[in-house]
Amino acid sequence: MTLAVSRRRGRRTPVDWPVVWSIVRRDLTAVRRSKGVVIPMLLVPTLLMIVLPLVIGIAARRVSGPTTSISFLDAIPDRLAEPIAALPPQEQLLTLVLGFLLAPLFLIVPLMVSAVIAADAFAGEKERRTMETLLHLPITDRDLFLAKLLTGMVPALAVSWGGFAAFTVVANAVSWSYVDGLIVPNQLWLVMIFWVAPAVALLGLGIMVRVSARSQTSQEANQLGGAVILPLIFLTVGQSTGLLLVDLSVGLAVGATVWVLAGLLVWRGARQFTRDRIASTT
Amino acid sequence: MTSPTTAIRTEALSRSFDGRLALDGLDLEVASGEVLALLGPNGAGKTTTVRLLNGVLRPDRGAATVLGLDSTEDGDEVRRRTGVLTENAGLDDRLTARENLEFAARIRGFGAAEAARRVDDQLERFAMGDQADLPTAGFSTGQRKRLALARALLHDPEILFLDEPTSGLDPTATRDVTNLIGTLARQHGRTVVLATHFLGEAGRIADRMAVLDHGRLRAIGRPDDLAAELWDGIPADIDLGRPATSSVLGLIAAVDGVIHHEVRATGTTINVRDRAAFARVLHTLSTQDVDVFGANLRRASMEDVYFALENSFATEREPAT
Numbered sequence: 001m002t003l004a005v006s007r008r009r010g011r012r013t014p015v016d017w018p019v020v021w022s023i024v025r026r027d028l029t030a031v032r033r034s035k036g037v038v039i040p041m042l043l044v045p046t047l048l049m050i051v052l053p054l055v056i057g058i059a060a061r062r063v064s065g066p067t068t069s070i071s072f073l074d075a076i077p078d079r080l081a082e083p084i085a086a087l088p089p090q091e092q093l094l095t096l097v098l099g100f101l102l103a104p105l106f107l108i109v110p111l112m113v114s115a116v117i118a119a120d121a122f123a124g125e126k127e128r129r130t131m132e133t134l135l136h137l138p139i140t141d142r143d144l145f146l147a148k149l150l151t152g153m154v155p156a157l158a159v160s161w162g163g164f165a166a167f168t169v170v171a172n173a174v175s176w177s178y179v180d181g182l183i184v185p186n187q188l189w190l191v192m193i194f195w196v197a198p199a200v201a202l203l204g205l206g207i208m209v210r211v212s213a214r215s216q217t218s219q220e221a222n223q224l225g226g227a228v229i230l231p232l233i234f235l236t237v238g239q240s241t242g243l244l245l246v247d248l249s250v251g252l253a254v255g256a257t258v259w260v261l262a263g264l265l266v267w268r269g270a271r272q273f274t275r276d277r278i279a280s281t282t
Numbered sequence: 283m284t285s286p287t288t289a290i291r292t293e294a295l296s297r298s299f300d301g302r303l304a305l306d307g308l309d310l311e312v313a314s315g316e317v318l319a320l321l322g323p324n325g326a327g328k329t330t331t332v333r334l335l336n337g338v339l340r341p342d343r344g345a346a347t348v349l350g351l352d353s354t355e356d357g358d359e360v361r362r363r364t365g366v367l368t369e370n371a372g373l374d375d376r377l378t379a380r381e382n383l384e385f386a387a388r389i390r391g392f393g394a395a396e397a398a399r400r401v402d403d404q405l406e407r408f409a410m411g412d413q414a415d416l417p418t419a420g421f422s423t424g425q426r427k428r429l430a431l432a433r434a435l436l437h438d439p440e441i442l443f444l445d446e447p448t449s450g451l452d453p454t455a456t457r458d459v460t461n462l463i464g465t466l467a468r469q470h471g472r473t474v475v476l477a478t479h480f481l482g483e484a485g486r487i488a489d490r491m492a493v494l495d496h497g498r499l500r501a502i503g504r505p506d507d508l509a510a511e512l513w514d515g516i517p518a519d520i521d522l523g524r525p526a527t528s529s530v531l532g533l534i535a536a537v538d539g540v541i542h543h544e545v546r547a548t549g550t551t552i553n554v555r556d557r558a559a560f561a562r563v564l565h566t567l568s569t570q571d572v573d574v575f576g577a578n579l580r581r582a583s584m585e586d587v588y589f590a591l592e593n594s595f596a597t598e599r600e601p602a603t
Contacts, residue, residue: 022388030376033417133372133430135338136443137389138362275357276340279333280299 016143023139023147024154027121031155037120041159045109048102049163050170056097057174060090094175099183103192104246109163110197114156114204115225121151122212123221131282135275145273149205149266156201164193191251199258206265213272213281289314289441289473290335294344297330304330306497307344312475314440317467319488320477321588326494328477329369332443335475336364349440362390365439369446371430375419379410382418383433390437404432423450431459435466441473442466448483456483463487485584493588495595501587506557509582512590515541515553518560520567521576522549530572537563554579 031037084095125131134144164185171184185193208225215221246254290312297305305327312318320328333339335346337357346353348360373382380401387397405411408428418426427447434442444463448456464487466472478484484491485505492502501508510516522530525545534543534552539559543552554560560579567574 019389019391022385026374026377026381026385029381030374033376128374129370130372130374132338132368132370133366133386133433136336136361136364136366136368137386138358138391139389140358275338279338 013140015146016140019139020143020147020150023134023144024150027117027147027151028155031117031120031151034120037116041113041116041155044112045159045163048106048109049167052102053098053167053170053174056094057170060093060175060178088178090178091175094171094179095183098171098175099186100188103188103251106160106164106167106192107196107200110156110160110201111204113159114152114201115208116222117155118148118152118205118208119212119215119218119221119225121148122209123215124218126212126215126282127217129282131278135279141274142270145270148209149202152205152208153198153201156204157198160197160201161193164189187248188246188251191248191255196251196255196258199255199262202262202266203258206262206269209269209273210265213269213277287314288312288347289316290346290348290475292335292344292346295331295334295341295346296343297334297339297341303497305334305494308494308499310492310499310502312473314473315467315471316490317463317474317476317488319484319491319584320475320494321479321481321484321491321584322494323479323592325496327497328494329445330497331494332366332445332475332477336361336366336443362437363439364441364443365434365437366443367427367430367434367445367447369449371426373418373421373426373429375417378415378417379405379421379429380414382429383436386433387436392437400436404436407435408432424452424455427451427455427459431462439472441475443475443477445477446479447476448478448480456480460486481583481585481588488584491584491587493591495592500595501591505582505584505587508587508591510555512587512594513553513582515555516557516560516582517580518552518554518563519546519576519578519580520549520552520563520574521578523573523575524548526550530567533566533570533572534563537566549575 084092084100087095125134139147168182168184172182175183204225208221211225212218212221215224288311290310292308292310295305295308295310296303304325308327308331320331322328330339334341335348335353337348337353337360340354349363351360353360374385377385383401383404384397387400388394392400402411402414405414408431410425410429410432413421413425418429421429427450431444431447434444442463447463448459451459460483463474463476467474467487474487476484476488490502490504491508493500506516520526525547526534526543526549531543531545531550534540534550537559539555540563541553541555543550552560552563554563557579560577564574564577
């Protein structure tokens with residue numbers, strides 16, 4: 001028999017879902033037991049989705065006359081400002097902040113959760129020196145990559161959607177006595193939650209997959225990947241200063257752009273995620 | 283053609299990293315049920331060999347066939363039938379011993395009940411039942427190695443790749459692990475590739491040794507055979523109760539396969555080409571009524587052979603003066 005190097009790509013086989021979910025389950029069990037991962041992962045959503053709306057609610061109670069939101073309303077387009085400006089002062093503040101300004105800030109949650117978990121799942125595996133063991137198991141490169149993506153995606157969406165559910169309860173509770181009806185969910189929030197947030201979570205994963213390939217520890221990956229938060233800060237600052245307003249159409253466009261970017265990053269990450277490449281760097 | 287009893291075969295297997303050749307044209311054949319010790323200093327290419335054989339790395343040149351499968355193209359199928367103990371135990375310290383093993387069992391396709399049964403069996407086999415539900419973070423090196431070995435054996439693999447299985451173990455644990463590997467090979471017919479620095483353990487259980495040096499296979503064979511090449515025969519002592527006389531030395535010298543002989547205070551020391559030649563010497567002395575009080579074929583230890591080979595490699599590398 002002639003032995004020769006064959007470089008043909010692996011044959012297409014269906015995804016082995018039991019194997020994929022076994023990896024996801026193991027990774028999430030391990031993450032759940034890691035305080036260094038869980039605490040920041042829950043702290044930020046708690047502050048953004050529960051504490052912040054509570055503080056806004058308390059602030060609204062103290063408003064008696066015209067508020068600074070009036071001057072902010074001058075900076076935003078009339079089609080957005082007019083319905084809010086017609087409301088009483090307390091309702092203005094609550095509607096503007098809870099129903100409008102916080103929406104882009106919320107995107108920090110899926111981004112942060114997916115990035116932190118991806119760093120643990122990819123670079124952390126090298127750091128704990130468990131990657132080689134995985135590589136010696138009968139898992140295809142594709143299934144391993146898919147499992148690692150799901151390990152980041154599932155909690156990112158769970159925390160985002162769970163956090164949004166909590167935010168909805170708190171925001172509507174604090175504004176109940178001032179606002180006629182529900183402040184959230186509104187159209188902007190729904191776009192953010194179900195269209196932009198999953199895209200942002202995938203973007204975080206895509207970036208961390210690339211960054212983790214160059215890092216030996218999850219801390220190093222987190223530091224290198226920390227810059228992923230910058231576009232969101234611009235978005236939030238733009239929103240709060242009126243420079244860039246994320247309304248429904250902008251939200252849809254931002255979501256589409258992020259999906260494309262994330263898709264490209266994940267596709268490239270998947271192409272480079274091979275046993276050979278990983279084993280060569282561990 | 284790979285014979286049905288060939289478990290592993292490589293041909294010109296080569297791999298480099300960043301332009302540095304880690305393995306250079308490895309030609310190797312390992313029979314089913316054989317224990318092969320893969321020896322060499324750090325960076326010799328032992329771990330790279332194991333990774334190539336198990337389809338974790340792709341070769342730059344050449345190919346490897348494991349259990350009749352191409353390691354590169356059928357990597358998953360190869361890995362399904364092999365068990366690997368990496369140098370680092372590779373346990374997730376946030377999981378318990380049981381969870382670490384159950385994860386591997388599930389990946390290997392066992393259902394929940396079967397996985398649990400196999401995990402329990404392995405934990406019992408390695409006397410780790412009491413630690414089953416403890417996180418592995420607090421485990422000693424010995425416990426970690428045992429657990430990793432249990433994981434490698436969960437699916438009853440046909441081939442075991444063991445990379446430094448006893449590093450960091452105390453003497454008792456080293457003996458236990460060595461005995462276990464020996465048992466797996468002798469009683470269960472498993473093929474074992476043992477990459478190690480520890481020559482004592484390798485010598486106890488390996489059938490053959492392969493010595494890698496700077497990525498190249500420099501020697502392969504049974505220690506006795508390699509010793510015979512190195513030292514021009516196998517040394518043996520014959521106790522005659524007094525220095526050998528010239529007539530006795532003449533009898534010995536006439537035996538086919540005797541390379542060298544010299545007188546000692548209690549008899550003679552000879553070098554024979556092989557074990558059969560030694561048997562012929564004893565037979566000749568016996569038929570000639572020479573009293574023989576003891577005879578000992580000094581089998582070269584793997585350690586003796588390895589260091590002799592290392593010295594010869596070092597001499598080769600020295601610049602000519």
